[in-house]
Amino acid sequence: MAIVEVTVIPLGTGTTGLSSYVAGCLQVLEQATDIKYQLTPMGTVMEGELPRLLELVSQMHEQPFLAGAARVSTTIRIDDRRDKPGTMQGKVASVTGKLAAPGGTD
Template identity: 35%
Template structure:
């Protein structure tokens, strides 16, 4: 199985800039050992199950809740039977059809 989950999470009761809070969440993602890709609008994480990623998201909520009273998040899920590795394969498939490598 392969779960790709894109999520964005940040407090709404803190400063205008959210990068310090996003960095805290991204540190948790990085330490999870799961493959991920940071984008300007969120982070995409891949795992064998949605549950693995939900556990990571719950951990991020707990971390931010220590000093944030209100936390916003948006979550998109692409769950598919088959092996993991789609985080890279989906991009490679589009690049192949374009006949060139996309800028990261």
């Protein structure tokens, strides 16, 4: 399972407000019942099989164009760990567990 962070930035929109474009991208994910996702202030993190996540990123990238953007810049970060299963929740729990332990970190 992979974890992908994606940021879709519409350009040439004529406004500095982008939340309606973000909402359009998230509608793609709301329809995808086979993945988990989390909206963050600066992007969206998704968890699932990598080919499916890349398919969804492509659909998300297309949404601002459909809403009238003249240009779209999309940034993708992929964490594809194959030695053991990884999840968004597991990554966060690993760090917070180390913060709570005596000595703080490894």
